[in-house]
Amino acid sequence: MSVRLQDQPWLTSAATRAVFAALETAGGPDCARFVGGSVRNALLGQAVADFDIATTLEPEAAFAAIQTAGLKAVPTGLAHGTVTAVSGHQPYEITTLRRDVTTDGRKATVAFTDDWSEDAARRDFRLNALYADLTGRIYDPTGQGIEDALAGRVIFVGDPVTRIREDYLRILRFFRFYAWYGRDAPDAAAMTACTAEVDGLARLSAERVSTELMKLLNAPDPRRAVQAMAATGVLAQLLPEAVAGIAFQRLCELTTDPVLRLAGLMPVDADGLRALARRLRLSNAVRDRLVAGAEAATAVRPDMDDRTARAAVYRLGARAVEDALIRQRAAMNSDPADDDRLTTLISGWTPPSLPVGGRDLARLGLAPGPDTGRLLKAFEAGWIADDFPVAGHEARLRALLDPTVSPPPG
Incomplete structure (x- = not known):
């Protein structure tokens, strides 16, 4: 041709x-x-x-x-x-x-x-x-x-087993290129060879594996490739904990972010994600994001009200809250109206800084010491619970210093 x-x-x-x-x-x-x-x-x-x-x-x-x-x-x-x-x-x-x-x-x-x-x-x-x-x-x-x-065919040059045995990373490259360029069912001879040679993946460095995996998950739609990996045993070899079910399928429709898609393959477990990051030698930034999203999962829901959402963003960070929400939306198939509302809130709201400090307590007569930190934490908890009021801070501090004084209404 x-x-x-x-x-x-x-x-x-x-x-x-x-x-x-x-x-x-x-x-x-x-x-x-x-x-x-x-x-x-x-x-x-x-x-x-x-x-x-x-x-x-x-x-x-x-x-x-x-x-x-x-x-x-x-x-x-x-x-x-x-x-x-x-x-x-x-x-x-x-x-x-x-x-x-x-x-x-x-x-x-x-x-x-x-x-x-x-x-x-x-x-x-x-x-x-x-x-x-x-x-x-x-x-x-x-x-x-x-x-x-x-x-849209991804076919090895010559004999697939020979090509794979030259470099076992070619198993992952097969699925990566299939994710990006494949159209119909994956090549049968390649699938058979990948299944037969799957144990060779253990010989590869973690860095090479994670690089290929993230490139695969960055494809516009990696779902068929991930399903093919599961069918050959490749997914279980790389990520024994992985679950490429309906939640992962929906997640790929909601986001193109490869880090979030990786999280979506794994159980919502901060310790497990730390272990995964260690095993794949992911960067500290990726590890921290995976863990933060898992830790945020218990604090957020797709149907939470605006006040709860602001409190979560303040305590956990916008990225962690958004990551947790996207995973939950995929798992729960939530109401799109709630999705739009919370997405707008998270992207448009800037968490305020704590409006008081140790000097404010000292000015009210509190001697420096361990009570300063305790009272500031108590002030912060009440301030968050009342949805970050912009006034009445001194009155709140006085109420904390003297329990007989009533705090201002939230």
Whole structure:
């Protein structure tokens, strides 16, 4: 199938042409082609964010060519064949054509080659083994990558088990690409291979696993991919606690946030989510958000009144309250009117600062000491319960100092 990319500004930009000119000066015409995601996405009419270039030049020669042309060259991974050129503030990752010599399921020992078919044969899926030159002409060494991309098929290059055993992360990449590009049922041969090789996931680092998982959950609609993961045992291998039921299905309709979707796969259990974050080596920010949302779950409901909602936002933070509410909406299939009301309140209300402090109590005659903190906490509890009144603060403090004095009405 002869296909040419049309109307791609990045193909004709001065920055791109400068990189290709540098490489072709050293390696001759057709020594470099775009490869992978940029070609696939352009073919499908989707946004292109990253630019990977394959070249017949060996890494040191590519690095020298970029420098000689006056462009910034970064030795990203010379030993593995990769350098990065920066042109017009845009990075281009340039990798020498390779073939695998040995693999152990996590990383490969490679040899450089000038054979485009050998390079394509070591890639994961046929829709990713697509190359394009500066004219937009697409090269499809497997003969089926273009058809797969256009039809929404994610199919391994060659034998699926062989590809997976080269790098077990390809199991997760299969489901990730299916989430983003798959249309019909997942490829049967791939599903069988993923099921048979699922134990190999245990050999992967937590960081690689969590990165792929979050990319999958960031897809516009990851539900079918997650269901396929459950069917092959992959989901249970990664997240033994996961429940990809109707609540998760609804949650994916309510939010595109991958962190919240991850939370939706798990029981509402702060300790369990801490353990998950530790196991997957998630960032502290993601861990704290997961835990805060779980802890907020007992304090909020989709049908709570505005006063209760403001108190929850003040004590727990808007993000935690919103996360807990979205999960509960998914679980309870709540009234959309309540959803709209609370969403507007949470986004539009700024929690006030506590209007009194230790100096106010000292001014009323309280000597500094442990009673200061106790009384301020008591004031705060009453102030929150009365929905954050803006006046009467001194009278409330006097009532706390002298129980015989009645506090002002809330």
